[in-house]
Amino acid sequence: MGGRLVVAISPADVGRRVTVRRRVPGGFRDVVGELISWHGGVLAVRRRDGELVEIAEDTLAAAKVVPPPPERRGR
Template sequence: MHLRGRLVHRITRDDVGRRVSLRITLPEGGFTDIVGVVESWSEGILTVRRRDESTVEVAENAIVASRVVPPVPPRRRGERP
């Protein structure tokens, strides 16, 4: 997300269905990161499904950095969840 000290916003509407990492500004200040699959992107709002199956809506203008990340690798037999 950083490129030589700069925050980089790399995702587009074409990335719906892909797993992404987002850094967003919080209303009270500061930042938080969200990782998940972009389920929709409409009217400036992204819906992202996290690994625990919860969804979060993110205002496009709150995103300060983003990138596509690899899918979660499948679990091996016998691994704990």
């Protein structure tokens, strides 16, 4: 069966790479990127493509710190 959803990040994780699952109408949405800030109940996560995603703390369903992405080799 499915695992329990846990929010395992805090404002102390600003600057780290995270994955966040949040509740949206009709289900969930995920974002992976660097946690840029966490102020006033809003998290800001910058995705690899540069997009800044703002997430209301009260919509968090699960979150954790993840390792850096693998380095790309060659061209």
